[in-house]
Amino acid sequence: MATTRDALTATHVLEAVQLAEKGTENLRDWSDVREEGLRIRVRRYKATWLFRFRNSTVTLGPANRWTPKQARELASHIRGMLRSGLDPRPWVDARLAGASHDEAAGVVLRREGKERQDWTMETLVQRYLEDHIKQGRVVRGVRRPPSAATARDVEAVLSSDPFSDIASLLARELDERSLEDFRDEMAAEHGGSASRKALAYTKAALNWARRHHSAAAGLAGVSGWWRDVASVHVERSKDRMPTIEDVGMTLALAECFRRAPGRTINTEASDRTILGLRLLAFTVQRRAIVGIERGFLIDDERQGDGWGILYIPPHLMKSRREHVLPIPPVAMQLLTPAAEASKEKGSQYLLPASRSGRTESDVPLHGASLNRMLARLRGRDEIGKARGAPDLLVRAGVTVPDWSPHDLRRTFATIVEDETTRGDAVSAVLDHAQGGARSSTQDAAAITRIAYSRAQRLPLKRIAMEPWCEAVEAAYREALPKAEEIVASLAK
Numbered sequence: 001m002a003t004t005r006d007a008l009t010a011t012h013v014l015e016a017v018q019l020a021e022k023g024t025e026n027l028r029d030w031s032d033v034r035e036e037g038l039r040i041r042v043r044r045y046k047a048t049w050l051f052r053f054r055n056s057t058v059t060l061g062p063a064n065r066w067t068p069k070q071a072r073e074l075a076s077h078i079r080g081m082l083r084s085g086l087d088p089r090p091w092v093d094a095r096l097a098g099a100s101h102d103e104a105a106g107v108v109l110r111r112e113g114k115e116r117q118d119w120t121m122e123t124l125v126q127r128y129l130e131d132h133i134k135q136g137r138v139v140r141g142v143r144r145p146p147s148a149a150t151a152r153d154v155e156a157v158l159s160s161d162p163f164s165d166i167a168s169l170l171a172r173e174l175d176e177r178s179l180e181d182f183r184d185e186m187a188a189e190h191g192g193s194a195s196r197k198a199l200a201y202t203k204a205a206l207n208w209a210r211r212h213h214s215a216a217a218g219l220a221g222v223s224g225w226w227r228d229v230a231s232v233h234v235e236r237s238k239d240r241m242p243t244i245e246d247v248g249m250t251l252a253l254a255e256c257f258r259r260a261p262g263r264t265i266n267t268e269a270s271d272r273t274i275l276g277l278r279l280l281a282f283t284v285q286r287r288a289i290v291g292i293e294r295g296f297l298i299d300d301e302r303q304g305d306g307w308g309i310l311y312i313p314p315h316l317m318k319s320r321r322e323h324v325l326p327i328p329p330v331a332m333q334l335l336t337p338a339a340e341a342s343k344e345k346g347s348q349y350l351l352p353a354s355r356s357g358r359t360e361s362d363v364p365l366h367g368a369s370l371n372r373m374l375a376r377l378r379g380r381d382e383i384g385k386a387r388g389a390p391d392l393l394v395r396a397g398v399t400v401p402d403w404s405p406h407d408l409r410r411t412f413a414t415i416v417e418d419e420t421t422r423g424d425a426v427s428a429v430l431d432h433a434q435g436g437a438r439s440s441t442q443d444a445a446a447i448t449r450i451a452y453s454r455a456q457r458l459p460l461k462r463i464a465m466e467p468w469c470e471a472v473e474a475a476y477r478e479a480l481p482k483a484e485e486i487v488a489s490l491a492k
Helices: 010-022 068-083 089-096 101-116 121-131 148-159 161-167 176-190 192-212 244-257 267-283 287-291 329-344 368-377 382-387 405-420 423-430 444-451 458-489
Strands: 002-006 028-032 038-043 046-053 056-062 297-299 308-312 323-327
Touching (some): 010 038, 056 068, 089 101, 121 148, 148 192, 244 368, 244 458, 287 368, 297 329, 308 329, 423 458
Antiparallel strands (some): 038 046, 308 323
16 A cells, blocks of 8 residues: 655645546555644545544545645544544534534534433423422521412423524533523513513523533533623613502503403403402502412401401412401402302302313413503503504503503502501511511411411501502592593594
8 A cells, every 4th residue: 555644735635536536446545744643545436534543543524525724623623532532423424514613513412412311401491490490499497489470480481482492402502602592582572571581590490400410411511601691681770650540540441441342352351350450459469469369368357347358378479478468448348249259150269260171270360461451451462453552541641651560569658658657557568578477377267367466567557558448449430430431432
């Protein structure tokens, strides 16, 4: 076998290719002195780059596929793979197919990861949801109930279209570009706030997997580079504060709009949604409260005079503490009939959702229903947009037409402090950083006992709840005539 040893150049490549075109019965090698083990070999009608390291010989492809410089770079990388015990053939095949250096490395990682059954991003986030989020947190030695809202948010990430683009990637394959693309696509499809949440949950899932399951997830030895990928969404300052007249008009429009001409909706379901909005307005709690059980609303027999008590279990509170509110007579007049109607239907919830599906399961009204109703009033739902529906809140002169249910808490604080000068009463109702037990007691006797414990400060809460509920109801009644006129005008 004839062999030429030299620093291979394009001239040597051309010579080998021309020899292969003619054909030869004898082996002919051109060995590179700059990269030990690299050579061009001609056998009959084929000229091929080869690289030999120790006892392994790797084919790099046709001689005219790579320049000598490119072949040396390939050989250098293959030497490193062989030293690490890796099979370089998948990487070479990917390079021959047109993949870049990094893309070909991804092919190798994927093949090895599949052989080891490393986690994909879908598996990683699903395990984070099941093994971490749904287990709740341990705070000061006490396990707090899991957050249903957080679980829903993570499930929403898993089911989103943008996540499907990275779901099948091995966790080890994910890189800055892929994660940033996911963030940006979430923002384009679902808005900046959803993008910020999705990125935060994905990063948290990666941190959890790297800390607790680094080997199974394929993240052993991987730096936490994802921590440097930041959200580009800037939250607006949360300073919206609807007036009490804005609140009353919105409630009145919701009541009247369900009877708007031409609307074909489930009246019963609409009743519950409107009651949910009224409940939210009266209690100024977060929207999860609409999922409360019927048995948690009881008459306050100690106070009498039509007062009630609403027990809110830890899983419906952001603080994960049980919370008790005194319910004034004006609100009980609305909520007690709702509880009785729910009992007649056999539901355990104060505001049950419409039963549907094969199981006819008993489920509560979801807080998202309130947002959808507000969107209809603003003409921002799909039907409203298609028809060019007006914003009824703007037409009615609501000063803050884009207010959200959470903004009621600012209105509540301002009005109650003006009426009572008791900021501590406001904090008690809004559950601002107070201590208390974290049980989930359900019977009426225990609810009464908890309500009258010092930790719940029930007398102090009454100072705030009574003027607030009366102001909400008065604003609603005053707004009804105008709301009826506005809704009636839609038929003209």
